[in-house]
Amino acid sequence: MTENGSDWVGVVHSIAHQQDKEAFTKLFAHFGPRVKAFLMKSGANAALAEECAQDVMVTVWRKAKQFDPSRASVATWIFTIARNRRIDMLRRDRRPEPEELSWGPEEEPDQLDVIALQQENDQLRAALSELPEKQRIMIERAYFGELTHSEIADETGLPLGTIKSRIRLALERLRHSLG
């Protein structure tokens, strides 16, 4: 469950495994306007932002099976899709992706990992809202594309330890399976 009471992981699961359009409609109602607002804050006009938000949601539908709730929250996953669409939309520099880690053959994510990751995301959200305003604004401007990397503060002051632990555990396991 997330803070607003919706089980987005379950919603994406329904889209992935049942092509559930009702679930998609629910996801769209929540994230569609957010993606649009995110793109407008990044410099797009309302019409372009809406068109691209539509593309982002279609990509969500198409890639639902690739979503791994033990590695990212639904909001984080949609953010990465929206970010990539924004790069295309504004004709920004290409952004190569890191090599994919192979996580074993179609393994279902561990439910404990899923729950822990979602909890860590809630903690991160809470921590973000408690940051001093100046710092919070710097981070928003960085993510809305208003700052170059040299303008981003070297010390973000973010409590990043909260999120990485879970991903790190998964990587530890992977490391052992390689070793």
Place this chain on the structure above:
Amino acid sequence: MKTKDEMAMIKHHLSDRLLMAYSAGTLPEAFNLVVATHISLCAECRARLGSFDAIGGALLEKVDASAEMSPETLSQTLARLKVQGESPREPAAQVTDKVLPQPLRAYLDGGIEAVKWRAVGGGVRQVVLPTSDHASARLLRIPAGTSVPDHGHRGLELTLVLQGAFSDEADRFGRGDIEIADEELHHTPVAEPGEDCICLAATDAPLKFKGLLPRLAQPFLRI
């Protein structure tokens, strides 16, 4: 694929600043390439990137979404879903190259063996990679035991070791290690004896060399 030892040995990592800008999608292509290549080798920074992406997700959740979608957008989107239907999981590229991680292979057809090196003086060879001109990226091959002329930097220079190792005034850098050099660093990297040192280097400004000869060579470096 990385070995257990290789993952554990990386000592020099990406800065928060670079990871945040990569997550936000605002870096020049040449820097994006270095970041993606380092993360391909470094579990630590891969996990840190997960955190930075999570910040993006948190910001998306709490963005002011009062700008409503027009009423027909949902039906238009639903109509497009019919065409898309179900898609299989995208197969991961499985070509392996002992030196070049996946993001780099997209820039170099045929892997490390097929690289068309060009001499740039002092035994050093390089190949410039086709990126946007906001910053430049190149692969450098420094013969084992050789030094690169003493140079400073006007902008930001990222150097990621892919094979062998080099040492400079700051430290030793082996495979997967990244050196982040700015105006404050003036260094003379020396490749270790043994294997040629192959590095991915990116900069957003031309390097400046101290001596006369390297300065003459600079136009040939195309950097």
